[in-house]
Amino acid sequence: MRKPFLLKFLLAAVLLLGNTAFASDSDVEEGKDKKTEIKEFIEHHLQDSHYFNLYGTTDEHGKVHHVGIPLPVILWDNGLKVFSSSKFHHGEEVAEVDGNYYKLYHSKIYKTDAEGTITYDEEHHPTNVRPLDFSITKSVVMMLVTGLLLLWLFSSLAKSYAKNNSVPTGAGRFFEPIVLYIRDDIAIANIGEKKYKRYMPFLLTVFFxxxxxxxxxxxxxxxxxxxxxxxxxALAVIVFLITNFTGTKDYWKHIFDPLGDGMPWYGKIIIYIILVPIEILGLFIKPFALLIRLYANMTAGHVVLMSLVGLIFIFKSWVGGPLSFGLSFAISLIEVLVALLQAYIFTMLAALYFGFASEEHDHDHEHEEEAELAHL
Amino acid sequence: MEKLVNDFSFGLFFWQIILFVLLLLLLRKFAWKPILNAVNDREEGIKDALAAAENAKKEMQNVTADSEKLLQEARAEREAMLKEAREIKDKMIAESKDQAKAEGDKMIKQAQATIESEKKAAVADIKNQVAELSVEIAEKVIKEQLSNKDKQLKLVDDMLGDIKLN
Structure with a gap:
């Protein structure tokens, strides 16, 4: 069972190296500054897309041909409009649906007239109306794929437990220690033996x-x-909702009456004018920090990686090429670590917040809690 | 910050919430609950098995101790039996010795009594013979010395006195 795993890892490493294939289509167009071109390419990459592009090629006329799958566009513009993103021709043409005209501009859909004119304000931002966009974008597709993969992986793991008398086999040997780690060192460590169970599905799901x-x-x-x-x-909002909906009396008391009964009310009032707003702000800052941390780390990783790959096309020399290749390879390896680390940190902090929320100082409310647990 | 707000796509947010909650519910039902239960059961099983092994070990020890005790008892009993047998043997020997002695004593006494009575009979016999002899002697003496009666009587008396002294 060991050998296939090694192979999979090697395959993953080869795929990581494949990152270099990315910048190839930004190589050709003349007259345009290389640096801005690379910058635009990176920005474009970081954004969501209405296409699932695999690669692009440029023919001898300098025209870019994209190879990939167009994805369905779903708009809410006085009624539901569903059409294929191939109608946009990668932003080159105006899509006409039910008498309305839409244009793709910088991966966003704007409502335009029949010619597709886009008006700009003085900061070069489009002023056209943006209809509510519920399209199945590249990110949504990836989320679906990941969701299905997780479902398949872990439900087959669950089935293998039933079959093999609770002994993990195959991929289960790799994933079981991780599941146990999340249970023992994240959930139980932060939430406590008594209440960790109801948070486990969320923590495991969000981690993987x-x-x-x-x-x-x-x-x-x-x-x-x-x-x-x-x-x-979205992830942070879910954490926020779970934290506050499972909050105990003690949790809310800590927010609105942090000093407790140790101080007379006239003393508390003065402090609470400052303290309580801070505590309430803290409710929102915690998940906000979560969302920014994950976003910034992953975006930064991608920017660094792609910039290093882009350097190859700026240097165009025997020294610069291998150097930036080596660097981007090293960063790729670090990014593999970061990928795991960020998932861990997100899960860990979520568990920490759940721990705060479900904390209890005295045991008078035990029966209430049990009733609540049964209800859940 | 403006870029962040500008990048924020409500559609993607919407899908993420829907898909994530759906994934969470499905995984909870089909994966996490069975997996965590299986792992829990397995851990409980291991704990139980260890406890059972410990119990078995203790029982084993008890059994060994019991058999040891039985062996000890058997040994003690054998010892006691041997001792008793020895005592009985000694007693029997002593008894038979006593009996033999008593028998012997009795026989000796009988023999002595017989000897005594034989002796008496012999003595009586001798006395008779002596008396007869004396009569014969007296006859002879009388025959020879009938003349002297006084002498005869005196002789008889002397002779009788001599025999008694013997």
């Missing part, structure tokens, strides 16, 4: 979800899902 998406981000598919602010925000 982030980890897998981070790792997918390092493959040549280059989907920067966890480096997307909307994705990390």
């Amino acid at each position: 979800f982030i980890w897998f998406l981070n790792m997918f981000g390092l493959t040549p598919l280059g989907v920067n899902v966890t480096g997307n602010i909307a994705v990390t925000t």
